[in-house]
Amino acid sequence: MGEVKFVSNWEGVQSVPPDYIYPPEKRPGNVVVPMANAIPVVDLSTRDRPLLVRKILDASQEFGFFQVINHGVSRRVLEETTRIFKKFHAMSGAEKAKECSRDPYKSCRVYTSSENYRKEQTHCWRDALIFNCHPLEKYVHFWPQNPPKYREVVGAYCVAMRTLVLEILELVSEGLGLGRGYLASEMSENPLMLVNHYPPCPNPSLTLGLSQHCDPSLITILFQEVNGLQVLKDGQWIGVHPIDNAFVVNIGFVLQVISNGKLKAAEHRAVTNAKISRQSLTYLVYPKDEVTMEPAKCLINEANPPRYRALKFKDFQRNYLPRASDTKAVMECIGSNCS
Ligand code: OGA
Numbered sequence: 001m002g003e004v005k006f007v008s009n010w011e012g013v014q015s016v017p018p019d020y021i022y023p024p025e026k027r028p029g030n031v032v033v034p035m036a037n038a039i040p041v042v043d044l045s046t047r048d049r050p051l052l053v054r055k056i057l058d059a060s061q062e063f064g065f066f067q068v069i070n071h072g073v074s075r076r077v078l079e080e081t082t083r084i085f086k087k088f089h090a091m092s093g094a095e096k097a098k099e100c101s102r103d104p105y106k107s108c109r110v111y112t113s114s115e116n117y118r119k120e121q122t123h124c125w126r127d128a129l130i131f132n133c134h135p136l137e138k139y140v141h142f143w144p145q146n147p148p149k150y151r152e153v154v155g156a157y158c159v160a161m162r163t164l165v166l167e168i169l170e171l172v173s174e175g176l177g178l179g180r181g182y183l184a185s186e187m188s189e190n191p192l193m194l195v196n197h198y199p200p201c202p203n204p205s206l207t208l209g210l211s212q213h214c215d216p217s218l219i220t221i222l223f224q225e226v227n228g229l230q231v232l233k234d235g236q237w238i239g240v241h242p243i244d245n246a247f248v249v250n251i252g253f254v255l256q257v258i259s260n261g262k263l264k265a266a267e268h269r270a271v272t273n274a275k276i277s278r279q280s281l282t283y284l285v286y287p288k289d290e291v292t293m294e295p296a297k298c299l300i301n302e303a304n305p306p307r308y309r310a311l312k313f314k315d316f317q318r319n320y321l322p323r324a325s326d327t328k329a330v331m332e333c334i335g336s337n338c339s
């Protein structure tokens with residue numbers, strides 16, 4: 001394979017190339033998407049724990065999405081981390097590839113569009129950096145060393161994210177009646193950090209930064225400064241308004257399965273921007289490969305039979321990747337009527 005042509009490293013692009021133009025029914029078009037303030041904002045410093053649990057559960061059921069404020073990750077850590085990743089994506093393609101080449105397991109990777117580049121019908125207007133991040137001491141020595149201080153800054157971010165994830169997972173477990181530690185367990189032991197970079201695009205109505213999908217995670221915690229994330233709610237796209245110093249949390253397929261459909265993974269996508277580049281820091285909370293994902297036993301009874309089959313996470317992932325932008329097809333793979 002020749003050298004990867006990252007969108008960030010294109011120069012003087014005047015129009016969207018044909019293989020980035022989505023079919024009309026999938027294009028964002030010129031429709032103005034409402035920046036509904038409907039996605040609930042949850043203040044994690046709320047002392048009333050039952051209230052906090054209820055807010056998170058309600059949002060997860062209704063939208064599959066919420067934002068969190070007063071989350072304990074310091075502004076300084078967030079700022080330094082976003083700055084480092086912007087510098088990383090601004091490096092040349094060869095430099096980025098070199099910085100990711102230390103990992104013999106290839107878990108630290110840069111790619112463009114999606115991991116399904118060669119088979120996908122339309123490319124997305126996006127470059128991505130992805131890497132394992134927990135436990136830190138297992139992976140940090142495979143990480144890039146450039147831009148300077150990368151490991152120190154990103155390491156601090158990942159440690160802070162881990163704390164936040166465990167806190168949110170305990171609240172969700174409590175809300176579902178699963179008991180302590182049900183989700184803060186091997187179900188969440190293999191998080192990945194995914195840094196999406198969407199350079200300015202000459203015509204955002206024709207293409208997408210990221211196609212419509214649900215995440216293959218337990219939950220996902222995203223940080224965005226520039227708007228572009230949209231969620232499908234009752235057949236309508238709504239924009240997720242960037243709030244200063246807030247994270248967007250969404251439910252993934254794994255939690256949908258564990259909760260036996262009580263919580264839903266919502267479909268979402270990222271649109272591009274004609275003027276400025278956009279970056280999102282996406283912390284994907286994954287189970288370990290060998291973990292079996294299945295509806296929690298305590299949520300199953302005669303009135304509530306399992307709606308999904310038991311599946312090892314690695315087998316689920318293998319099924320997910322080629323179908324990522326076709327949620328119905330993914331659902332068919334995990335449904336209880338499948339073998
Ligand atoms: C993702 C994702 C949206 C965004 O990385 O899974 O949905 O706004 N990202 O970058």
Ligand code: NI
Pocket residue numbers: 213214215220268
């Ligand atoms: Ni996503």
